[in-house]
Amino acid sequence: MSARVKPYDGAVVCAPVTVPYARFSPESAHWWTGRALQALSQQTGLKPGDFDGFCFASFSSVPDTVVGMVQHMGLSPRWMDHIPTGGASGVMALRRAARAVQVGDAEVVACVSGDTNQIDSFRQGLTGFSRFSQDATYPYGFGGPNATFALITDNFMREFGVSREDFAKLCVAQRTNALSNPLALMKKPLSFEQYVNARAISDPVHLFDCVMPCAGAEAFIVTTPEKAQELGLSVARIAGTIERHNAYPEDAVQTRGGWGCDIDELWAAAGCGPQDMDCLQAYDDYPVIVAMQLADLGFCTKVDLPQFITENDFTIPGSLPLNTNGGQLSAGQAGAAGGFQNVTEGLRQILHCPLGDQIPEARRALISGFGLVNFDRGVCTGAAILEQEVLR
Amino acid sequence: MSEPLIPPKKKDPLLNTRAGHVPPALRSRAAKAMAARAGQGRFVLQACEDCAHVTYPPRDRCPKCWGALTWQDQPRGAVIEAETTIKASTDLFFRNHLPWRIGSARLDAGSMAIVHLHGDVNQGDRVRMEIKLDRGGNPALFALPEKETLNMADDPQLRVFTADPKYRRILVTDGRGPVGQAVAEALVKAGAKTVFLGNNDRLMRYPGQEQIEAMEGIEPVPLSIADSRSTEALAAQLGGRVDIVVNTAQHTRGGGVGFGGKLSDLQTGLDLEVSGLMRLAQAFAPAMSGRSDDGTNAAAAFVDVASIFGLSGKAGYAGAAAAAAARLSLIAGLRGEMAQTGIRVMSVLTGPIDDAWHQDIPPPKTAPVQIARAVVSALQQGQETICAGQVAKEIFGRWQADPLLTIREETQ
Amino acid sequence: MTLLTDLAGALATGQVRVVDLTNTLRADFPVIVLPPEFGQCAPFRMEKVSRYDDNGPAWYWNNISMNEHTGTHFDAPAHWVTGKDLPANTVDAIPAQDLIAAAVVIDISAEAAANADFVVTRDFLEDWEAKNGAIPLRHWIALRTDWYKRVGTPEYLNLLEDGVHSPGPDASAVEFMVHDRDCVGLAVETVGTDAGQAFHFNPPLPAHSILHGNGRFGLQCLTNLDKLPTFGAMIVACPLKIEGGSGSPLRVVALIEGEAT
């Protein structure tokens, strides 16, 4: 690693918003985005003219990018950004907004992700998802991400001796967490047996390894500590972040993500380690990626994964609370908002305003994002450590 | 081994025919370039002109040095690193063909690819890769067992990428000549259920008639593709049960353009070969399109046997070459149309055929049996363009390398 | 004008009947087959232009194509090299007066049935005249062979490995018809006015050669000659007025006298 990354002094994160998800929605991404901005406004009293920064992520806002969205929403920011990285977009929005606030390019940045899910929009979205997917992935049985992750899972299980039983533990724990979240789409408990006996979707990926696509929106604000105080908002500080794209292209089948390249810098910047985390909000579209993150983020090695999973409890009262809102697996995957909910849920836990159950005394959250299966693997990775700063 | 294909039963008339969807068809220009080469049976990947790095999926610049990429033939070996069986898909075509097996293949050529798996291929296996064309004419990497296995061609996933004659009902348009007869015989031997063999003048005997018409599996039918009524009448009769059409009609007459060519020959040739092809397509394509995913004997292919000189012209055979050129153009257009409906459109290119109409051309010439072999092979492989015999291969090679030079060579 | 008024009346009562001598023009009607090295006679073709559809919502019509000698057709003198320099030798130049003429029907159906290569000679014609009366001058001479009954079978063209086998006249017969009986032309049911094997005659193809060399016409591929009386029929044969045309497909009818109905 080259130059030491500078800390995020002068920028704080606050006002987590989750717009209740819907399995299908006739509304547009614009509607969901506006709904999230409205919720931010209701929480903070801020009006369109008060936001001078806007960071946006969506898969379904076509043909609009952040440009169309700014005009659609009546914003007039002096800084804006568009993050097209899906599951990594929350962490990336956070980093970018924080730097903009830190240097004064913006004072109040609304980070918003909104996606709709109309009937058949999932299939249509897949068809033109990326150049490589269109040429070299989807025409191969059109299993969508399920099939791509099935290949990754098949290889990962064989390579590291991870079993479906290990995945079951992660998924069942997330469902248990989801039961306290009134906004989670999955409202019934999931037993170990139900997980193991579920029908195969694209083996070894089975039904409960897959998320349920839905419509929804997530948002948070990055601003200065002074502004947050003025608004009376509880805030978290950003202890460290990393981001890496297209790491390890030489790996035949993906067994690791870009976290591995920079993980030491993350922990060094934060001045703590995995054992200090009160929760892990990890990208969970397929449990194999959760397992991959546990190792790549430093909780254990790959070969120790089965043991690590066995020895830990991933529920809210457990030893390593994981995806405490239920994650995308149990709360639903609202498109790019699925890449924001790890930030909002981590933030809520350390600001002590959870949707469901609170992790007692939670102060530190590790947020991890993973996005964009462009061809045969996820390309974008990022992680951030948030620490409770002020509760108001 | 693959489960041997069983002869399809007669269709329950109360059952809906499965609509002939094609897999997702959106592709980059680079992927289309791959398809163009795959259609000739080649196994190609892009290699960098500067650093020789071989890359996949299709890119527009080298990911190692940003050099320009060209398509080059590559070793066909690969190892399957991971596999999955897809049991759910939102795609209208694949939904009807689940479960569907794919794998991650480490190509000997040096990159990774997601590939279709033959039923006899498993994780960890060494495989032989082919680039097939899917029903929409797009390139599809397919992993086959390294060595031939029992009933290998009957693999249901593989059959989606071929138009294997086995158990299919095939129309060969011109049974009066040696080419049509050889093709019909070869198709019967390749397992065709029935070959309907066209005869454009049932009042007039033709050489070989008794022998070919007596062959089991051959059913003579009246068909003159120079006559719209005749073509429509046969389509009305057979359109719903012809799975493959092979057009062997040809009208080769010598003569130049300004010197020695007969306009009446040209007209007859154009009418038979060019208008005839369109008549045939208009009569049979719609019904075939409606049955392109109709089980074991789904309609599968439209094959046109035309002279290689359609690409280059030919001194002394100007009119025949012009008819062939028009034919190739129509076939390309038809291919584009049928790609929407899942029917393969194939070109079999021939050299001068060893018949009475090519007496002035010195050997080597293309024997009817070579054409027959090429037709069967194209259908079995799902190959879009195939050369029958050495002459066509040689000219095709020269034409690919330098079309303008080949035109000069063949016309001067 | 009483003649035509009478004719109109006779047509109305059926006292004069109209016999259709024409085969239907259709794609599979046989045309003459020449050795492959020669140009070939195009068969009849028809392409729909519209039939109450998007190409013409209220009308039906076709484009048609064929040779001048396809189906029931007329041969003008220019059809043969022997007639190439004659005046008015093409269909557009033939005087309209010549398009309607009386006919004499010579029945050789029994001979033709017995021998497909039956050749009509001058001797045969003179014998025939002895039995039936002289062939009148300026008539169509129609050879009734009943060949039209073979239409739709291979025996119509009757093309075997040694060539076509169908009846026709030799040179002596044609010379007799032209020079001694001043015929308008020769009308036959077979595909040519010449016998199938006439290429091997000496001189070859005497009907074409002598008829056309002397400005006479040919009518081929007729039907229904068995419906005509030996004497007294009137043939109406009007070829299309093709500029410089050597012949033309046409509708040929005969008027015959019968009983009033």
Ligand SMILES: [Zn+2]
């Ligand atoms: Zn390079």
